[in-house]
Amino acid sequence: MNVEGSYNYYIVALSVLIAILASYSTLNITSKISNSSRKQKYFWLLSGSVVMGSGIWSMHFIGMLSFHLHTSMKYDVWLTLFSLVASTVSSFIALYITMPKNINMFKIALGGLFMGSGIVAMHYIGMKAMIMPYELSYDPVLVAASIVIALIASYAALFLFIRFRNQSSSSWIKWLSAIIMGIAICGMHYTGMKAAKFYTHSEMTHHSQTIEPILLYGVTITIIIILLVSWGAMFFDRNVLEKMAYQDTLTELPNRHQMNRFFEKNVGFQNIGVLFIDLDQFKAINDTLGHDIGDLLVKEVAVRLRHFVKKDQHVFRIGGDEFLFIVENCEQERAEQLAKNILQVIKKVYHIEGNELYITSSIGISVGSIENSHSSVLLKKADTAMYRAKRLGKNRYCVYTDEMGIKEVRKMELEKDIRLALENKQFYLVYQPKWNVKENRLYGFEALLRWEHPKLGTISPSEFIPVAEETGYIVSITRWVLEEACIQCKEWQTKGIIYPVSVNLSIRLFQLDSLSEWVHTILEKAKLEPHLLELEITESMVLHDVNDVIFQLHNIRSLGVKVSMDDFGTGYSSIGLLDLIPIDTLKLDRLFTHDLDKPSKRAIINAIVLMAENLGLEVIAEGVEKQEHVESLTQLGCHVMQGYFYSKPMKGIEVDKWITNHTATKKEHSNTSF
Known part of the structure; x- marks a missing residue:
């Protein structure tokens, strides 16, 4: 005989509420997983699994409390506990699969499969645990419908949660996910109950190995577990994890x-x-x-x-x-x-x-x-x-200060604009002559870089070169300078102006380990003889990696290119390495030239000149601006000079005229220069 049961709808509503709250607690806890460290991940994973599994289990048995068959009903202890284990383990697997930050749709579907399967398994194992004077059978169509509901709703809930899990814990998306998960649990349960058919037979006997209050006690204990785990997780998050998130692990200072x-x-x-x-x-x-x-x-x-x-x-x-x-x-x-x-x-x-x-x-x-x-x-x-x-x-x-801020803004603007300066042809070269006083003739030229900014006007090299060094654009800029200087030098040569041109190098170029190949390629491209190119380095450059710089300088000089040491005496002293560094020339910084009236400076210059002579090096004095500078330096043995006294830096097209004018006046000044 078929037996129809009835429902207490207040308890049904309570079961739905329990399912939604358990789902929300789980999603709230597991939202911590993807952004936590390895150890913390498993804490949150286990907590979420216990809350979810217990919530599914509690909802089922509260739902069973709402169902009345008008007869005594008991539950098999081991099957009841096994149903709890099934829901907890399946929840753990589903949450573990969907734990990573970036997962594909297949893993979400797989997680939904395990979550839905856990809900189904928990329900039908729980039904199997029922001990009652009735025989139980199922409508296969409704059973299939309950399974589909569990799987689809579980997938939808996981999809929404994973898509928006970085939202705040009170966001409507988490509540929507929790409601859908609650629908998965409750929809499956009540569809499964609808599929159940109860029949009575007078010859059926009762099993004695049961515990009468297991349903009430089990549900009560499980709800307490859900609350304790949720509260414990929140306490851990607000106290332990917050301390970890806002405190530096090494110093224990706030981070x-x-x-x-x-x-x-x-x-x-x-x-x-x-x-x-x-x-x-x-x-x-x-x-x-x-x-x-x-x-x-x-x-x-x-x-x-x-x-x-x-x-x-x-x-x-x-x-x-x-x-x-x-x-x-x-x-x-x-x-x-x-x-x-x-x-x-x-x-x-x-x-x-x-x-x-x-x-x-x-x-x-x-x-x-x-x-x-x-x-x-x-x-x-x-x-x-x-x-x-x-x-x-x-x-x-x-x-x-505000002035400091203005300089910083200007520096940032230069950093931004220097990237396009080469492409937009804002850089150009000027050339300053070097003069040999002893022989009263032109010695060569130094190529100097200038930047004509479209908004800021002419920018000093002392301002933009450090920016180029910091950003790394100095490498491409120096290559352009080398190419332009070599092409200009070759052009002069075709006009009978055969003098070497020197170019300043950055330490960044030595870090490429291909400087000599670079120089060789540029010389071939310009079809310029190597002895007409001179590369200038600073003495502090050598101390970055002495052996490597010396090795690369040897390779450069083996091409026939000359090397000079610029700003000598102002950086880190390299006197002890002068006999090892492969150079041809020492360039005295303008610091010495401007203090020639001091006996101490004159003594230093004289010592440098004598040392250079013994090492077979040429000496060039920079910053020569007055006739007195020329006379004093000549007396000290320095015969090659460079500065405004001879000429300001000029563009390449102006060099022809300058040479013509100074060749004409050279005869009138046989002992000094112009």
Whole structure:
């Protein structure tokens, strides 16, 4: 005989609510998975699986509580527990498959398959666990419908959740996903119940191995588990994980995220002081002693900085060797005094792993308000001031000024525009002659680069060359200069003006390991004899990698190209390497020329000239502007000169006229130049 059951619709509504809340709790917990570390991922994965599996199980048995067959009903203990395990394990597998940040549709479908299968398995195992005086059979069409509902709804819920899981935890998308997942659970359950057919037979007996209150106790305990796991996960997130997210792991100082949160919470605050601290020479310590020693040094610096922390003074570690102080209610005088104290503390000796280390710092200061739409303006200003302190010699602080900001904006504009300067033919070359006083004749030319900016006008090489060095465009620019200078020199040669031209090189070109091949290719392209090209290097260049630079210079000279050392005596002293460095000429910096009235400078120049003679090197003096310079340098033994006294740098088309004029006047000035 067929037996019809009835439902308590209040409990049905409760079962639907339990399914949706369990789904939402699961999605909320597992939204942490993709952005967590490896260990945290599995914590959230396990938590979400327990909540989801328990939620499915609880919904099923609350639904069974709402169903009345008007007879006593019990449940097999082991099958009931097995149904809980089935729903939890399937939830774990589904969430594990969909855990990565970037997954394809196949994996989403596979996750939906496991989630839906878990719901189906849990339901029909739970039904099998029923002990009652009825025989149970199923309508196959409705059973298939329940399975389809579970699979499709599970897939849809996972798809929505994965697509929008980076939304905030209270977003409507998560609620929509939770509702769809609740539909998957409840729709499958009540369709499955509709598929169930109950028949009675008088000869059926009862099993004795049952526990009468298992349904009530099991559901109650499971709901408690859901609440405990959800609350435990939220506590862990708000306390443990928040600490991990906003605290630097090495120094235990607040990190960049905490700094950003401070700015966000204090928008509109007035008189905020920002001190941007960067350690000097830190890279050298990392490179020579290793990153382990570097980390220990950073930790020790953090310990010292922590002494300056007060209620209104906050310190953050925002990078490898970068720290930041934010000072509330701060005037410039207070910020400067704090910077002075920090500089003094940081430069004290460090004893780390048997090493006695000395390090300094550069500090940039900005004082102002945290604007509503530009909360990072103060930070940018402090950063600009810090780099200014670096350029001024390090181990000091600088306060941001509007003038500094204007220079920074100009530098950024140059960085942006220098990329197109070559393409738009804004660069051009000028040539400054070198004169041999002893022989009263032209010695050669130096090619000098100029930039005519369409908006900013003529830009000094001292301004744009460092920008080109930093951005790396100096390589392509120097290649263009070499090609243009060689072509111009060849053009002069066809007119009977046969003098060498010199070009300045950047250290960046030596880092390419193909400089000699470069030069050879350019000479062949211009069809210029190698002895008519001279390459100028600075003495500090050699110290980057002495052996490599010397090797490449030997290769260049083997082509027949001459090499000179520019600005000699102003960089790192390379006197001890002069007998090893393959050069032909020393160029005295204008620093010596302008102080010729000092006996000490004259003595140094005389010593350099004598040393150069013994090494077989030519000496050229730069910055010659007066007749007195010419006479003094000649007395000291320097006979090749370059400067405004002879000519300002001129364009290539002006050289012909200059040579013609000075050849005519050469006879009138046999002992000096023009």
